[in-house]
Amino acid sequence: MPRYRILDDVAIADICFIAEGKDLNELFAHAAFAVEDIMMDTKTVKPRVERTIRLEQDKEEDLLYDFLSELVFIKDTDGLVFSDIKVTIQKGKTCSLTAVLRGETLDPNRQTLRADVKAITLHMFKIEKTKTGWLCQVVVDI
Amino acid sequence: MDIDEHENPRANTSQALSAVTKSSPVTWDIPTSYKKGMLVPARIFATQKLLQEMDAGVFEQVTNVACLPGIQKHAYCMPDGHWGYGFPIGGVAAMDVDEGVISPGGIGFDINCGMRLVTTNLLYKDVEPKLKQLVETLFRHVPSGVGAKGFVKLTQSEFSDVVTTGPKWCIDHDLGWDEDLERTEESGCITNANPEKISDKAVARGINQLGTLGSGNHYLEVQIAGNIFDEKVAKKFGIIDQNQVVVMLHCGSRGFGHQVATDYLLRFNAAMQKYGITVNDRELACAPFQSDEGQDYYQAMAGAANMAFANRQVIVHRIRECFSSVFGKSAEDLAMHQVYDVAHNIAKVENHKVDGKMRKLVVHRKGATRCFGPGEPEVPSCYENIGQPVIIGGSMETGSYLLVGMKGARDQTFGSTAHGSGRTMSRAAAKKQVRGEALQQEMAKRGIFVKSASMPGLAEEAGFAYKDISAVVDTMEQAGVSKKVVALRPIGNVKG
DSSP states (O other): OOOEEEETTSOSSSEEEEEEESSHHHHHHHHHHHHHHHHBOGGGOOOOEEEEEEEEESSHHHHHHHHHHHHHHHHHHTOEEEEEEEEEEEESSSEEEEEEEEEEEOOTTTSOBOOOOOEEOOTTOEEEEOSSSEEEEEEEEO | OOTTOOOOTTOOHHHHHHTOEEEETTEEEEOGGGSTTOSSOEEEEOOHHHHHHSOHHHHHHHHHHTTSTTBOSOEEEEEEEEOOSSSOEEEEEEEETTTOEEOGGGTOSSTTOEEEEEEEEEEHHHHGGGHHHHHHHHHHHSOOSTTOOOSSOOOHHHHHHHHHHTHHHHHHTTSSOHHHHHTBGGGGOOTTOOGGGSOHHHHHHHTTOTTOOOSTTOEEEEEEEEEESOHHHHHHTTOOSTTEEEEEEEEOOHHHHHHHHHHHHHHHHHHGGGGTOOOSSGGGOOEETTSHHHHHHHHHHHHHHHHHHHHHHHHHHHHHHHHHHHHTSOTTTTTOOEEEEEESEEEEEEEEEETTEEEEEEEEEESOEEOOOTTOTTSOGGGTTTOOEEEEBOOTTTOEEEEEEOTTHHHHHSSEEOOBOOBSSOHHHHHHHOOHHHHHHHHHHTTOEEEESOHHHHHHTOGGGBOOHHHHHHHHHHTTSEEEEEEEEEEEEEEO
């Protein structure tokens, strides 16, 4: 699942990434994939279990923050990481999210571990509409 | 902006440097005229070279901190300072408890990330033949890396006790020695801790993490004493020989502390309007210390700090067991005494002199270590005449230092010094310069055996990604804040 890029020169002790998508659904999925891919090589994560996340917030920005934070929470509590992520955002008076994620239980013998993401920060956190779709910038605490 | 463009907050140091004036050979001041809203000047401790190497984020962030309500004297940045969230890493700020604020950004996400140092009576020649076995044993028995679960299984009520009492709980459950408590900052227990101020989410993240190292820059390291700068003080700290083997531990409150910080960052951001506070960065969200939000956070943070002290306690227990099994002697016979455990991401209420009067202040130290000198009441009785030990963790390649607090520390920095060598290169950039496997082999040739849960993670921690640690500790000695006691050289490292 593309499309994110790590920025070399921004978060010196941590990791900053930019993700984009043609719409909000894709943006959220790509940003979530980036968080998982920072934690481990997602190519080594098999889609053995499925988990659905439902969230609601007033603004897209807050919804993205909550969604990415939920992935960190699930990693720490249920020990699950994901490599296949589909997101549907519905905008009305509020923004609601349904995400279907497929992955497996953390196991260093099966997966290639990278860095433990411990928090999604608000530092330089942004989400914006571009000419071609949507883009977000996120700094994760390592 | 698109995916191939971005702003670099670390650029444009020259503008900030032009506003800096030298106030001593190792202190650099930025006046309140630098930025609208600064209540006090900012002061950076550094040699000229370290100052010039600092990223622009440091100047921006330390002057943002200088705008926070109730700040006293200066907003400080230590010589290992670099860009952080809200506060720079290496930031120290003291706020009046009645008129000032508390800010999670001044403490960091990893509440009570800190260092612990344990001695042995072994010399390098005793350990060298078994080094690989020792490091592999430590790697197997101290859980590390993404999502690792701890070896101490706790009920909700037991976890609550850990949060309230810290390592005392561990010692009561045979996971440490009585003497460890006195040799821990605050005796390992910040008394205001209140589990009721901590979310269920934080508890869910933390309950399985007691006794885990984590990842990133967290490690446990087998080291040998190198240069001994002050034999008398080194002896008091239990280090009598060059080549004596010691063990250093660097970790914090794991996902638990991060969740506490995240919960309150969001709550503070929502509450600031109520108190008429505006800040230059959302990561500087704060609340008056005496407000409900401020007090709730302080009590929750204290709980996370106690969990971190307990985490290091439990890991040290495991380290003692590993040494005992590898060397066939009890930890007592190996003289595995704790030198000290010190926090470097914390806020504490302390009494300090401001304008000649004693004031009660909430001292934020983020990537900065308390370093009280001899005679201070907070220094444990076993060290009362020499000062508090300070453990400065360097990169896994270049070594670390054991320092002692100096008499002048309180006046200069509210009794605070550096915490490490400080990064100078981002993780992403370091990984592009070296592969973990190559680094591991190259270090082995130099006599440093490393085991890591993550090879990319290992590459991110390469020595070249860090500042010159000797320049950092020399700066603080020259400033009269903390003094070198022993240089420590790595021989074995377990990384998360």
